[in-house]
Amino acid sequence: MIGGGTGAFIGDTHRKSALSSGQFELIGGIFSSDNCRSLEFARKEGFDLRRCYKNVEELIAGETALPEEERMQLIAVVTPNASHFPIIKELIAHQFHVMCEKPMTLNVDEAKVIEDLVRDNDITFALAHTYTGYPMVRQMRALVEKGLLGEIQRIDAQYYQGWINSIIHGNDTRIKGVWRLNPEVAGASCCMGDIGVHAFNLIEYITGFNVKEVLADLNTIREDITLDLDGTVLLRFKEKLKGVIRATQVAGGVENDLTIGIYGSKASLKWSQENPNHLCMTAENEPARIYKPGNSYNSDLCEMGQTMPAGHPEGIYEALANIYKGIAKSIRKEQLTHGEFPTVQDGVRGMQFIHAVIKSNRTNNTWVNIEN
Numbered sequence: 001m002i003g004g005g006t007g008a009f010i011g012d013t014h015r016k017s018a019l020s021s022g023q024f025e026l027i028g029g030i031f032s033s034d035n036c037r038s039l040e041f042a043r044k045e046g047f048d049l050r051r052c053y054k055n056v057e058e059l060i061a062g063e064t065a066l067p068e069e070e071r072m073q074l075i076a077v078v079t080p081n082a083s084h085f086p087i088i089k090e091l092i093a094h095q096f097h098v099m100c101e102k103p104m105t106l107n108v109d110e111a112k113v114i115e116d117l118v119r120d121n122d123i124t125f126a127l128a129h130t131y132t133g134y135p136m137v138r139q140m141r142a143l144v145e146k147g148l149l150g151e152i153q154r155i156d157a158q159y160y161q162g163w164i165n166s167i168i169h170g171n172d173t174r175i176k177g178v179w180r181l182n183p184e185v186a187g188a189s190c191c192m193g194d195i196g197v198h199a200f201n202l203i204e205y206i207t208g209f210n211v212k213e214v215l216a217d218l219n220t221i222r223e224d225i226t227l228d229l230d231g232t233v234l235l236r237f238k239e240k241l242k243g244v245i246r247a248t249q250v251a252g253g254v255e256n257d258l259t260i261g262i263y264g265s266k267a268s269l270k271w272s273q274e275n276p277n278h279l280c281m282t283a284e285n286e287p288a289r290i291y292k293p294g295n296s297y298n299s300d301l302c303e304m305g306q307t308m309p310a311g312h313p314e315g316i317y318e319a320l321a322n323i324y325k326g327i328a329k330s331i332r333k334e335q336l337t338h339g340e341f342p343t344v345q346d347g348v349r350g351m352q353f354i355h356a357v358i359k360s361n362r363t364n365n366t367w368v369n370i371e372n
Contacts, residue, residue, distance in 0.1 A: 002056065002087060003079035005031030005041040010078050010101060014128070017320035018076070023328035027072065028052045030059060056087055060094050073097055073331055074124075081193070082185045085110045088125075092117045097124040097331050099324070103197060103354060104347030106187040108371070111351040118344045124330040126323060127350075129201045129342040131258065133319035135293040135305045136279040140262070140269050141206045141339060142299030143281070143291075149264025155207060155235065155243030157199035160257040164190075164229055164249040168222055181227055188358045190227035192218070195258075196247035196357070197350045202260050203245070204349065205339065209237045211353065213367045216360040221250055233357055236367070276315060301337050 004011015011031070018024040028051025032038040035054045042052040051072075053059040063071040075091050076099040077084060085105045088098050092114070104127055105111045118125045131137055143149070167178055179185040180194060187193055204210060218231035230248040237243065251257075258273035267283035279291040293302065294310030305322035307314065326340030352370045360368040 001026060001029040001031065001076045001078060002059075003031070003077065003083075005038060006044075008078065013130075013317060013320060014076050014078055014099070017317045018324045020317060021321040021324035021328065023325055024074065029072075029075070030055065056090055060090060060096075063096075064094060074099060074327065077101060078128075080179050080185050081187050082106060085114070088114060089117065092121050092123055092125070095121060095123060097327070099126045099128065099327060100347070101128045102201075102347070103187065103193055103350050104344070105351055108348070108351045108355055111348045115344045115348050124327055125344045125347075126327045126330075127342040127344070127347045128320070128323070129198060129205070129346060130316060130320045130323065131198060131202055131273060132205050132339070132342055133305060133322035134271075134273075134276050135298070135302045135314070135322075136271055136276060136291060137202065137206065138305060138339065139291055139293075139298050139302040140260075140271055140279055141208075142301060143269060144207055144262060148267060148281075149262060149269065150266030152207060152209075152241060152262060152264045154263040155203055155209075155237070155241070155261070156263075157203055157243070157245050157260040158257065159195045159199045159245075159247045159259075160251040160254045161195060161249045162251045162254040165252055168225060168229070168250070181225060183227055186227065187354070188227075189218075189354050191229050191247050191249050192216075192231055192233070192357050193354050195249065196231065196233065196245055197354055198258065199245045199247060199260065200353045201342065201346055201350060202258075203235075203243065205342075205346075206260065207262060209241070210349075211235050211243075211370055212237060213369055214353070214356050214360055215365060215367045216357040217365050218357070218361040228361070231357070231361070233360075276319075301339055304337070304340075 015026055028047050030038055030053050031041045039052060042049055053062055074097045077087050078101045081103060084100055088100055091098050180190050213236040215234040216231060218228035221229045229250050233245040235243040261270040267281055270280045277292055281289040293306040323341045329336055356368045356370045360366055
């Protein structure tokens with residue numbers, strides 16, 4: 001692992017999820033840009049300090065010097081956004097498989113470079129769109145594929161959080177201390193780049209449809225903040241199919257409200273991350289139907305990701321563990337079911353979405369094509 005040391009929620013999530021997948025053991029890495037803090041964390045976690053490195057160059061040199069059967073197979077990159085591209089570029093060039101936090105890069109050009117490197121080096125690259133690992137998201141995808149909704153006529157996604165409120169309504173020092181509000185580190189967007197892109201990814205993952213155009217209206221909330229903290233994005237897919245993404249990080253008191261609805265001519269589906277074991281299907285003149293994991297009526301892809309008996313709730317760790325299971329199968333060259341983990345193409349699409357949204361907002365809320 002690179003990054004994710006003391007106090008890092010994302011690093012902790014990756015460590016626990018990779019281990020609980022039953023496929024990986026964390027053996028070392030670089031847990032902080034401060035080597036003393038990195039080694040302190042490594043000692044606390046009981047890692048072999050000989051496998052804990054000062055920087056990426058030292059890691060690559062140290063691991064490639066080992067026999068192939070002993071060296072690290074997968075590197076999880078959980079650093080701030082701006083460092084993703086140079087790190088993963090070097091790792092892929094030296095034949096390391098990579099799991100990277102999203103967004104994959106800072107811009108589309110960098111994303112396409114990574115896409116080419118992944119293809120040319122024949123390595124496994126996964127992006128941490130964790131929500132695609134939830135069994136009921138995978139069941140939602142399967143029900144859409146079966147055509148049970150009829151003609152899809154509307155797609156809505158909402159991702160609301162409130163955590164930035166306590167920061168932006170403090171003092172300027174606190175604002176400057178948050179890297180997600182710094183464009184040099186976070187990139188062109190805060191809200192849409194952090195959580196709006198999750199909603200976008202889920203829409204394309206579940207429906208199989210590509211968003212063609214976007215029209216965005218973003219809000220920085222305060223004059224002294226340059227990146228968006230709130231926004232609405234209208235979506236165009238194909239003729240007669242439209243949708244919307246609403247995302248905010250300033251909804252006071254809201255925790256992690258990610259909800260997606262797919263509305264069809266025969267039936268509709270709705271799923272919420274805060275109640276992830278329930279997938280609701282509604283149809284005219286029928287009672288609402290609730291799908292739950294751990295039942296034989298679900299798709300194979302859904303049940304592959306269910307590790308507990310029916311009625312025992314699972315959550316974010318298990319969802320990410322399902323992605324790690326897919327990564328392990330890919331590294332071993334085992335047969336994969338489509339959709340087991342987000343790929344480099346999802347990373348490219350995410351960057352195309354983010355930058356199309358930013359362009360739309362800057363050009364007086366005009367429709368902007370997303371590159372295919």
